[in-house]
Amino acid sequence: MIPFPPPLLNDTNDILLSLTRAALWDREPHLDGPLDSATWESVYHQARKQTVQGIVYDAVCRLPEPQLPPDDLLCTWMEEVGFIESNHHRHLKALAWVTSRMEAESTLRPIVLKGLPIANLYPLPSHRVSGDIDLFFGSLASCEEANRQVESWGIPVTYGKYGESSYLTAEVPIEHHGLLVLSHVPWRKKRLRAWIEHRLTAADSTMEQNVENIPVRVLSPELDLLQLSSHALKHSLNEGIGLRQLCDITLFVAHHRKALPPERVRPLLKRFGLLRWTDLCLSYGLTHLGLSEEQLPFPVQTRPQQVASMHEEVMQSGNFGFLDERYHTAGESPRQKATARRISRNVWRYMRLSPQEALCWSLGLVAIRAGEKAGMSFGEESE
Numbered sequence: 001m002i003p004f005p006p007p008l009l010n011d012t013n014d015i016l017l018s019l020t021r022a023a024l025w026d027r028e029p030h031l032d033g034p035l036d037s038a039t040w041e042s043v044y045h046q047a048r049k050q051t052v053q054g055i056v057y058d059a060v061c062r063l064p065e066p067q068l069p070p071d072d073l074l075c076t077w078m079e080e081v082g083f084i085e086s087n088h089h090r091h092l093k094a095l096a097w098v099t100s101r102m103e104a105e106s107t108l109r110p111i112v113l114k115g116l117p118i119a120n121l122y123p124l125p126s127h128r129v130s131g132d133i134d135l136f137f138g139s140l141a142s143c144e145e146a147n148r149q150v151e152s153w154g155i156p157v158t159y160g161k162y163g164e165s166s167y168l169t170a171e172v173p174i175e176h177h178g179l180l181v182l183s184h185v186p187w188r189k190k191r192l193r194a195w196i197e198h199r200l201t202a203a204d205s206t207m208e209q210n211v212e213n214i215p216v217r218v219l220s221p222e223l224d225l226l227q228l229s230s231h232a233l234k235h236s237l238n239e240g241i242g243l244r245q246l247c248d249i250t251l252f253v254a255h256h257r258k259a260l261p262p263e264r265v266r267p268l269l270k271r272f273g274l275l276r277w278t279d280l281c282l283s284y285g286l287t288h289l290g291l292s293e294e295q296l297p298f299p300v301q302t303r304p305q306q307v308a309s310m311h312e313e314v315m316q317s318g319n320f321g322f323l324d325e326r327y328h329t330a331g332e333s334p335r336q337k338a339t340a341r342r343i344s345r346n347v348w349r350y351m352r353l354s355p356q357e358a359l360c361w362s363l364g365l366v367a368i369r370a371g372e373k374a375g376m377s378f379g380e381e382s383e
Contacts (some may be wrong), residue, residue, distance in 0.1 A: 012042040013315050014244075019043070019059040020052055021290035026123040026246060029059040031067055034311035040069040044077060049318035050243035053077065054084040054127030074323055081127060088126040091116060094172035095133055096214045101153075110135040111206055111218045113177065113227060114248070120211050121251040129244065132166070132173035136180055139202045143178035180223070181230040185273070185356045192272055199223065221256040222265050228252060229269065229278045233354060240317025250285035253297055276302075276353040283307050284314075306353070
């Protein structure tokens with residue numbers, strides 16, 4: 001009996017990245033030739049693992065007919081993209097309803113993070129997979145006021161351990177954030193929170209943006225980059241991040257390059273221990289996602305070995321580690337199997353880039369494990 005050959009992961013990932021780059025920059029895709037059914041299946045499943053299946057589909061649809069996937073796979077893919085589009089429009093309606101009602105009934109003006117404003121940067125916004133709607137209110141006190149407002153509508157609110165809360169409206173998950181940037185470094189937390197709350201008193205700390213004809217309030221580009229970078233690092237140290245998060249950062253800096261002056265942004269990132277990590281994310285965009293040097297807001301300095309190590313981990317872990325085969329066990333989800341072994345590997349990988357965050361997160365993990373052994377229960381954050 002001839003053994004089944006192992007999947008050609010390198011070939012699959014190269015094809016996936018080639019199609020992703022074409023879609024991100026709205027260019028014609030190029031493949032060396034037609035792919036067999038097994039290769040297309042691998043590309044499709046890796047795209048789903050990375051939650052870029054809608055983005056990659058846009059490039060696939062521009063391939064010449066002889067290079068298209070098999071009909072049955074293409075139909076399955078098309079149906080899934082249809083669901084992504086429907087979900088996107090549900091998110092838009094939920095965003096419009098929550099923000100307009102909150103502003104009409106209170107003095108609160110929510111700031112929309114990540115998600116839909118980032119999707120607006122893609123050639124086809126409705127093909128970026130939506131997770132939840134993230135809202136920030138400027139402070140923990142304002143977040144608590146927003147929670148009470150939602151509860152007054154008869155909607156139950158679930159509370160997290162870092163000042164965040166969540167609820168559902170029309171089956172769309174919405175999360176309120178009390179903290180814009182979560183740091184695990186004890187001596188940085190208070191300083192970071194105070195600086196952000198002070199910065200948000202300035203008129204230029206936020207701006208108005210139309211998200212598919214819905215007027216929303218978003219952060220200034222420098223604060224948004226701080227938030228996006230911090231969020232990506234948090235997940236990288238824990239369960240891992242997928243290609244979609246790096247696509248988000250890549251498109252964000254390309255779009256806002258002129259609004260990210262290096263004399264302001266680099267010292268800000270350095271002050272909060274995020275400069276070398278942000279350099280790595282942008283270097284990844286240069287190496288794998290078609291970002292050009294001219295689109296960078298500032299020069300980046302990262303060793304090629306660090307980019308290669310990050311790429312290996314991204315391809316393995318996928319979107320928040322949900323489909324990471326290394327930690328999948330029958331009957332247990334990868335999130336339940338986010339063991340100390342995986343986290344310690346990520347901490348070691350990124351220790352040189354953000355040593356204080358990595359070290360304090362690993363020490364915090366020890367405390368969590370000790371609490372679990374003592375019979376305590378700890379939840380995990382969502383996106």
